Every structure is written in structure tokens, then in C-alpha cells.
Amino acid sequence: DIQMTQSPSSLSASVGDRVTITCQASQDISNYLNWYQQKPGKAPKLLIYDASNLETGVPSRFSGSGSGTDFTFTISSLQPEDIATYYCQQYDNLPPALTFGGGTKVEIK
Amino acid sequence: QVQLVQSGAEVKKPGSSVKVSCKASGGTFSSYTISWVRQAPGQGLEWMGRIIPILGIANYAQKFQGRVTITADKSTSTAYMELSSLRSEDTAVYYCARGIGGSYRFDYWGQGTLVTVSS
Numbered sequence: 001d002i003q004m005t006q007s008p009s010s011l012s013a014s015v016g017d018r019v020t021i022t023c024q025a026s027q028d029i030s031n032y033l034n035w036y037q038q039k040p041g042k043a044p045k046l047l048i049y050d051a052s053n054l055e056t057g058v059p060s061r062f063s064g065s066g067s068g069t070d071f072t073f074t075i076s077s078l079q080p081e082d083i084a085t086y087y088c089q090q091y092d093n094l095p096p097a098l099t100f101g102g103g104t105k106v107e108i109k
Numbered sequence: 110q111v112q113l114v115q116s117g118a119e120v121k122k123p124g125s126s127v128k129v130s131c132k133a134s135g136g137t138f139s140s141y142t143i144s145w146v147r148q149a150p151g152q153g154l155e156w157m158g159r160i161i162p163i164l165g166i167a168n169y170a171q172k173f174q175g176r177v178t179i180t181a182d183k184s185t186s187t188a189y190m191e192l193s194s195l196r197s198e199d200t201a202v203y204y205c206a207r208g209i210g211g212s213y214r215f216d217y218w219g220q221g222t223l224v225t226v227s228s
Contacts, residue, residue: 032211032213043206043219044215044218045218046215049210049212050210050211087153089214095168096159100154103154
């Protein structure tokens, strides 16, 4: 199975700061990488799909980049409502298997 | 607009089974796949498997092979996840989600069902 290493596991930043989270795959996954936001007690919410595509309705301060094994998720200007845990997710078709990264908890400093 | 509504919380004894439902509305149920993802308290997300209703085919994560059964009833647009031989480590919130696209992104999620395994 493909392993996803997400870092950092937590971070603290100020409102307006640029926040970056990385996800590394154990093998080449092309651009088959998605990013989610999860707030306490809620289901995850899709933010970025296929590594760099912004889901409809998601603010443009969220972005993603990368391909192959190394991926980056960025919040360009952290807002108080962005306090949440963020997860990356990859999918492998043969055989069907799906893995989430370990998550990054984002807090306000 | 797709909506996924799950059944309510369950409390189960170790060794028993639990069956959680996920009723879909909006879209065409048979045209997409439904996955089950669980989250233990304070932990991350874990994919359990998926069903392709139009084919009636299910795929399971290796960890859950032999213990989980995912089915779908096209007539009621409902997917089910049954987990057997429950143990305390299975205490978690179980989510259903619609998966689409090459990267199998989850664009719609159920509200989650808390399953508590306790003697």
C-alpha cells in the first residue's frame, strides 16, 4: 500500500500568516491527491482535488500544488475560521486502496 | 445536490456486529460509488472500503478484509456497512462519502454515525 507522510502534525500561526502543509507519498501517485478540512464534530470537507484544483465554493486563499510524490497545501492568509485539522488523501487503483495522511492541526497563535 | 443521511448512534457489545446505513438523495445513486471512512476518538481518517452500486462490486481495505461487508440497495438508494467481531478499538465515528474522479475525491459526506463498543 502507498503510505502518505503528512507534516507537520500541528502548527500555530497568527491571523494573516501564510501556512504550508506537506504530504509525501511513498511512490509516484501522479496528481491523485486531495486535501480536506475537518472541524471538530463535523465531517471532512473537500478543499482541493487532483493536487491543485479548488473545489467549487472554497475560498481562493486555499491552494495546492505538486505531483509525483511531493505535495503542498497552502493557506495564503490564515483566518480565524480556518482553525481545523487538514488531511491529504491519495487513491491507488490497482488494487483499489485509499490512504489519508495523518492530519495537521492548525491553531491560532 | 447530493445528500447522504446516516442511521443513528449504536452501542454494541464486544464480539457482536453493527450495520450502519447511508441513504442518498439527489444525483443518480447507481452512477457513483459510496465509501466508508471511520475516525476513532482523537484519531485520523481511515478508509474501510467502497461499493459500486451499478456493478454490485465492493472493494475493501486490507485491514478490514473478512470483517466488513459493504452493500447497496439501488431501489432505496441506500448503502450499508456491516462490521463484525466488534472490539473496543472499533469505537469510532463512521462516515459514508461519495467518491468520484480519478483521484477518488470525496465531495459529499454523511453526518457520521458514532458506534461505541463496550461491555
